[in-house]
Amino acid sequence: MGGIGIGSVCDVTGSQKKRVVILGIETSCDETSAAVLVNGTDLQSHIISSQIVTHQRYGGVVPEIASREHSLHLQMVVQQALDDARLGFSDLSAIAVTYGPGLVGSLLVGVSGAKAMAYAAGIPLLGINHLEGHIYANFLHHQDLKFPLLALLVSGGHTHLILFEAHGRYQVLGHTRDDAAGEALDKVARTLGLGYPGGPQIQRVAQEGDASAFKFPRAMLESDSLDFSFSGMKSAVLNTLNSARMRGETLSVSDIAASFQQAVVDVLVQKTLRAIERTGVKTLLLAGGVAANSLLRETLEKTMFERSVRLVYPPPIFCTDNGAMIATAGYYHFLAADFAAWTLNAVPGLGLV
Amino acid sequence: MKYLTIDTTTKVTAVALAEDGHLVGEGFLHTTKTHSERLIPMLDQLLTATAWTLQDLDMIGVVRGPGSFTGIRIGIATAQGLGQVLNLPLIAVVSLDALAWAGLGRTEDIVPILDARKNEWYTARYHWTPGAEKAECLTVPQAVPTHQWLEQLKQLDRPICFVGDAVAKSKEQIEAALGERAVILPEYVSLPRGAYTARAVWQRWSETGVGDRVEPYYIRFSEAEVNWAKKEELLRRAEHE
Ligand SMILES: [Zn+2]
Numbered sequence: 001m002g003g004i005g006i007g008s009v010c011d012v013t014g015s016q017k018k019r020v021v022i023l024g025i026e027t028s029c030d031e032t033s034a035a036v037l038v039n040g041t042d043l044q045s046h047i048i049s050s051q052i053v054t055h056q057r058y059g060g061v062v063p064e065i066a067s068r069e070h071s072l073h074l075q076m077v078v079q080q081a082l083d084d085a086r087l088g089f090s091d092l093s094a095i096a097v098t099y100g101p102g103l104v105g106s107l108l109v110g111v112s113g114a115k116a117m118a119y120a121a122g123i124p125l126l127g128i129n130h131l132e133g134h135i136y137a138n139f140l141h142h143q144d145l146k147f148p149l150l151a152l153l154v155s156g157g158h159t160h161l162i163l164f165e166a167h168g169r170y171q172v173l174g175h176t177r178d179d180a181a182g183e184a185l186d187k188v189a190r191t192l193g194l195g196y197p198g199g200p201q202i203q204r205v206a207q208e209g210d211a212s213a214f215k216f217p218r219a220m221l222e223s224d225s226l227d228f229s230f231s232g233m234k235s236a237v238l239n240t241l242n243s244a245r246m247r248g249e250t251l252s253v254s255d256i257a258a259s260f261q262q263a264v265v266d267v268l269v270q271k272t273l274r275a276i277e278r279t280g281v282k283t284l285l286l287a288g289g290v291a292a293n294s295l296l297r298e299t300l301e302k303t304m305f306e307r308s309v310r311l312v313y314p315p316p317i318f319c320t321d322n323g324a325m326i327a328t329a330g331y332y333h334f335l336a337a338d339f340a341a342w343t344l345n346a347v348p349g350l351g352l353v
Numbered sequence: 354m355k356y357l358t359i360d361t362t363t364k365v366t367a368v369a370l371a372e373d374g375h376l377v378g379e380g381f382l383h384t385t386k387t388h389s390e391r392l393i394p395m396l397d398q399l400l401t402a403t404a405w406t407l408q409d410l411d412m413i414g415v416v417r418g419p420g421s422f423t424g425i426r427i428g429i430a431t432a433q434g435l436g437q438v439l440n441l442p443l444i445a446v447v448s449l450d451a452l453a454w455a456g457l458g459r460t461e462d463i464v465p466i467l468d469a470r471k472n473e474w475y476t477a478r479y480h481w482t483p484g485a486e487k488a489e490c491l492t493v494p495q496a497v498p499t500h501q502w503l504e505q506l507k508q509l510d511r512p513i514c515f516v517g518d519a520v521a522k523s524k525e526q527i528e529a530a531l532g533e534r535a536v537i538l539p540e541y542v543s544l545p546r547g548a549y550t551a552r553a554v555w556q557r558w559s560e561t562g563v564g565d566r567v568e569p570y571y572i573r574f575s576e577a578e579v580n581w582a583k584k585e586e587l588l589r590r591a592e593h594e
Pocket of ligand 1: 320
């Protein structure tokens with residue numbers, strides 16, 4: 001058997017639907033999440049089943065265990081989202097699902113489930129790029145955003161500066177050449193014995209620390225580049241800790257955390273400023289798990305205010321992985337009639353463009 | 354009663370439409386494409402070919418393992434997604450039980466072997482008594498090193514019929530261990546088929562009459578869990594010493 005068209009089930013133009021109701025499903029990493037969104041802004045329900053506790057004993061996300069957890073929870077999470085919204089599958093306009101990037105086994109649970117649901121409900125399937133989802137989390141509360149936009153996407157897996165020219169049109173201006181910012185924070189947190197996930201732990205202990213206690217390098221790469229590099233900064237922390245250990249000294253964990261966090265934020269802010277200057281964009285969107293970091297937010301608030309650039313970021317719950325952001329991105333795909341085929345597969349290394 | 358069955362626990366995507374235990378339509382794909390790409394298009398094509406619609410279905414059957422971890426989850430997520438929307442009961446069967454139907458009518462013991470990597474098989478042992486409703490399970494499903502399992506079977510001193518996706522690759526190893534007592538069925542019979550699942554699902558439905566709460570059946574823990582348990586065990590021992 002070969003590929004089969006999907007035209008038969010996509011009757012969108014035929015029936016004049018007044019309301020656009022999107023079910024969004026996200027399973028790319030360690031959160032099983034589903035949300036029901038009406039007309040792009042009216043979030044009717046939002047369920048997140050987090051696996052953080054399950055993965056804590058391993059010090060990080062274990063892909064096979066993440067997939068197993070998604071498999072056990074997807075159906076229940078979707079049902080809960082529909083029940084909370086007091087809606088059924090027959091009320092939905094389409095189902096949006098993350099198909100990459102992410103952990104392949106985890107993605108496949110969501111993609112398979114979403115595909116089966118959309119096929120059975122006779123509605124379109126929308127394949128959503130997870131990175132796009134993070135950026136679109138900003139549209140949930142801000143309908144008035146005017147293109148072009150600049151997005152700083154920082155998470156455990158990604159550090160991207162993206163020029164967002166119109167719905168669905170992106171240009172990656174810079175990205176990390178090694179570790180993602182969140183990944184570097186996680187690794188340093190682990191070395192400091194702070195546990196997983198590392199970002200929030202670093203932020204917590206950094207509050208009691210002196211950010212100027214240690215001078216960690218700010219890797220700015222070549223002067224004109226918008227790319228990032230966090231692996232050297234991470235190594236500098238590890239070297240500092242090792243040499244102190246050799247000398248028999250104990251260093252203040254909170255000072256190290258605060259200094260490292262400051263270094264990471266400095267690099268993110270400097271590169272973002274450079275991108276703002278180069279593009280002349282007037283609105284900056286902050287997205288991804290690290291967007292919940294308060295030092296980053298506060299520093300950007302101040303820097304952007306000074307330059308009359310509007311800074312927009314989602315509430316913390318929409319910064320980490322969630323189904324609402326997938327539903328929001330899905331809403332715009334739906335309006336553009338950008339539907340996925342039933343052959344949609346998980347693409348773990350999916351890029352933005 | 355009309356039903357659909359899905360088996361994605363090996364490299365074969367096997368879909369069947371059946372009525373009261375009788376096969377009506379069957380899809381079998383053993384190509385390099387993934388289950389994720391094939392499954393819904395196959396179902397769509399099979400429905401068209403049989404002139405059935407999803408609304409005709411009364412039940413959905415799915416194979417819940419053992420087999421490929423990812424394959425197990427794709428099958429279950431698909432069956433659950435369809436069942437959730439169509440509000441249909443699900444019936445879950447074990448891959449090895451389903452494969453036992455490949456040996457229906459044979460007098461030898463039926464031993465399905467599925468590739469479990471690391472030189473192991475997912476396997477079990479069955480026997481068909483003439484007139485029986487289903488194969489009797491003589492050795493329960495397990496993941497076992499191939500040479501160890503063949504050694505165990507050798508001790509039994511009886512003819513054994515092998516089926517499953519590991520058969521083709523292991524023909525020589527099996528014959529070397531069991532000689533003439535080994536019966537090896539051709540691939541077109543011994544690979545998972547929708548027809549077998551359709552029988553196994555109908556058998557289970559006839560027995561229980563209610564839907565299952567479907568959970569994956571991996572047999573094996575994930576490696577991270579195994580390593581963690583080992584570490585805990587070492588710590589416990591160290592504390593006792
Ligand atoms: Zn993410």
